Amino acid sequence: MKRKLADENGIENQIQCPYLGTIDRKNLDFDHERICSVTLSNTNIYICLVCGKYLQGKSSKSQAYFHCVNEDHHVFAHLESKRIFCLPDGYEVQEPSLEDIKYNILPQYTKEDFVLFDRKCFDLQRKEYVPGCLGINNIKANDYVNVVIHALSHVQAFRNEMLLGKFSKRLTSNVSDLIKKLWNPKAFRANVSPHELMATIADASEMKFHSTKQSDPMDFLTWLLNSMHRELKKKNNSIIHECFRGFVKVDSQPIQPDLVDDATFVENSCVSPFLYLSLDLPPTPLYRDENEENIIPQVSLALLLEKFNGTQVTEIGNFRKTYTILESPDYLIFHFKRFIKNNWSNERNPTIVNYSVDSLGLPVNGEIVNYRLSVNIAHDDGCFKVHVFNEETKNWYLMQDLAVREIAPEMIFLSESYIQIWKKIKH
Template structure:
């Protein structure tokens, strides 16, 4: 159904060369049934209920489920199609006496059933909630501002520190989205829609939807003029379900590291990223380089002499390969199998630096395949501006998933990753000191647990714990006592 705004009328004029011809009028003529009037003020503005307005959900008509010409009723908050006679919005306005509507695409306000456009600056706050915009100056001051914002219900919130709705089982997505929203270059890039709105894509490529929805979510999370102190990621998650071909859903629990890995690569591809390190904002922020040294292990049944002979062959020589990474996988030591002398379970602990020794270029780790075993060692050759650590807690086999509860002791500031670089590589880096900006935690059983995230608010230096809609302050000393799962570190500049 087309929007009944008065289609361009055709006038007939006499052509000197022959018969009558149709000419498009430069000024559309309104059909009699629409009664469209000039823009003016509206006497029904006091009927608007801002507390009912929620623009986080899909922009489709609540009756016909169409996405064409959808209007939001600013009295009850419901979405309806069209505004001409016999449309769902028109019928709703007559039946319920709700007169003020907003076109969700053009951001224009109308009064129904009289069908005239409303021009009033008092409605600008509604327009801004639907489509927040940020200037370059505003973005530059985000990490230095300590100004609190006030929601419609009077509650105070800090832009960027707002909860995300858990629709059913999407907390594994929420923690990743919250963590990424505090990666400054990524956030700054997506707060300005013009940065990615002109990215060229092949015909029929719908990946732009994922980029667009992530940008919208980022702007809503950092909106200083929200009507409420939380945001629903519904449209963002709908795009994730569609683009991942239902691999990730918000009706069943998933793994944040799987989602993070897929999401970063999907965004990179949607932004026309290539293998070059500066080809997208994703690679500019997270991409690092390493060397991987691999050598085959001789069969265990051989004696030492046979092994030495076999090690001289080319098949068992160490092979070096170059690789990139978006995150580093840290392996936890196996937890103790026995209880202590007081008949209580031991809480195993390990230092973060001990886990990072895996990447010093010297430590070897055994990897098993179905037929052969290998020894690998890893040497980091370039550190990214933002370093993601994945602490591998879950072991999966055919029958069950086992969780390693080992606590990782880590500092939240001044983590020097240069200690694990070779002298030549370290000399190429001006700085190797990182600070923690986000810490994702898993609680509970492997398949039934929940996720929460710790976020640093740079302007105040305060840490916040966020679990869906719940946002609370937390001391940095308490963060190190949790079962950390994914961490994001920022290079100190």
């Protein structure tokens, strides 16, 4: 019923909606794909705040309206506008105690909100969590996407752009929405589900990446960064390039000059942009120690990086190549070439890479630029997990889909690192 009173100034005030007590927050999940559960239509979708169903509405011929009449559920929130209505009357419910519901439909941030990120929070079940370290549901085999999203949401400059921005292009908008949910300091539950993003990724990649088939997180990361750059670029620049792009000079000398075909070999020195650097792991001989136990080979990251010092020679085909980093990005991505085939458990190089999380000296055009580790994506028995450094709490966390726990930094290098993101230390 819609009843109104006039106060002494003659302004009509709405009497409190009598159905507010029927709202059940623990039934509300705002992570589903925004489609009507009856018609599968994707426009004008409401969520029933009593049972959580998604329904198209709210006119007298709508699914939300039928649901109200049939189920005696009366309060609905429009997912796009976040406005809340009482059916069948159809009036808007203006009620401060429902602000937490509106916030959870999609959290919005200003820079001032970032101070909330360093504290522990509790969800509706009183489960403790830290913003940014909410688990991500694995729908079937999308752990390769989850680790990449967790990773990028701990690249602070990129994260801030995603939290503060409103994006019209679909992929970037979905990534931004998921990151907004991951940093929610008032979350109803301490995990998120990437349904909307996975649907968009499947469409945009023409099913190259989807939630039911395990894929290579490096392939996915490369695809995602390039796709988002295309959506975001202005004058060919974007937050992707601002964070991750560097330049490397490649000098090539033919080993047997007679074999060089002039048509294919035009220059012996070129400068290329990069979004990540690929590092070769040393080949692993199948040797055992005297106790017949397998020895896990190790290599230092500094040794692998000598490839980029401008003097170390890498032979590729008929060429000797040297690589010089001319410009290093604020966030440096490494890809350790560990997998021999697209097979995540067998035929991989098990070499452990050694490094100190606090400091890495990168040779850049004759100088050393210092970095510290932000993100480590590691292979783990056919799946992937990620270690992230939380800039707000200054702690490391290990995240594998829904599982999240704090971890000591000295444990990180024991994993089979596959992708890392290092942050430049600025003085």
